[in-house]
Amino acid sequence: MIKLKAKENDVDRTLFKYLVKILDNVPISRIEKVFREKDIKVNGIRTKDKQYKIKLNDDIEVYGIVSPTKPFLQNEANINFKVIYEDKNLIIIDKPVNIAIHSEPNCLDDQVLKYLNYKKTSSFKPSSIGRLDKKTSGLIIYAKNYAALVEFQEKQKCFDKIYQFVSNFNDEKLDITVRIKKDIENEKMEVDPKFGVKARTIFWVDNNKKFAQIMTGKKHQIRATLSYLKCPILGDTKYGGERAKRMFLHSYSLTFHKLSQDFEEYNEQIFISQPKW
CATH class of the missing domain: 3.10.290.10 (RNA-binding S4 domain)
Structure with missing residues (x-):
């Protein structure tokens, strides 16, 4: 027992x-x-x-269970991220380029657990809220307790998430909705007006810097939409971009809205990470 x-x-x-x-x-x-x-x-x-x-x-x-937990394994991750903000509920991280969030050696999950000196004492483990592609750098949130995880996951659609990118996109502003679906053979997303799900993105240029705000949060929606517009991101060879030292897409800013009373202190807070390129 x-x-x-x-x-x-x-x-x-x-x-x-x-x-x-x-x-x-x-x-x-x-x-x-x-x-x-x-x-x-x-x-x-x-x-x-x-x-x-x-x-x-x-x-x-x-009753009737033996060997209930996995044996403890020493966390060998090398911590190489920058902390933008941290308190009892959250840690907001500036993720380096070419670091996977999950399921790879030295992934960001392992780095965060080592940074927090995590030891299993409950059913909760510090977890990311949202996702970033391995080749995308910038801001990502981790919840440090279960209540924060539930709250911020449920309210993600209310947050402003802005990305900075480099491509030949040059419209002053474009609010575009496309339908995207998974291209299984090529392991990417593609625009399909008939069978895809709606993905809305707002693109604009400010002082020669190019930004995108995701309004729907679909996988690869910025990358797929810019490819559809014939303006692929520099370094994003999967979506038709020219080869470069990295993929030039960066999670630039986060602004929280409509959080419940227990977390209202975060409402309208803005967090920014400048890209390093």
Whole structure:
């Protein structure tokens, strides 16, 4: 039998997701079986309710599980990002170019966990909010607790996200909506007026610098749209850009809006990272 006690960073997770996160060495199919057979007690009462919302200090007992957690592995990441802002809820990072967010050696996730000296004490692990391509540099947010993760993920569509880029785009301002879909064969996105999903982007030029504000947040929408406009980003060879020392796309600024009362201190705050090119 495994005994667990819910921590602050577990509160409001469903019981199922809590166990998936905590019992990270146990297959999901085995956790499903635990629910089917009611081999779980919450505060002394057997349950099979996957949607039960965890409360602070809940006592949780799970029967029939062995080797519940993965062995500890030393984090060998090399920290090479710049911190733009940090407090108890968030860390906003200036991501270097050619650093993947997930699933690669020395990815940004591993760097952040090492920077924060993360040790597993609950079902929560510091996590990125939104995404950046490996070849894109600039601002990205990490949540340092579960409440912040939920809040900022839910409100992402209310944030202003502005990117700076280099290409032959020269319109003073262009507000354009295209439909894009995945080109599986070439592992990229492409404009398809019939079958794609809508992706709206506003492009403009200011003092010879070129900016894009994403209004819909679809994968590769800036890259695919500029390629469609015959103005591919310099260095973005996948989308028709000329070869260069890097892909010249940078997450330039973030402005928060419409956050709830618990996080209202962040509303209208602006964070900026100047590109290094």
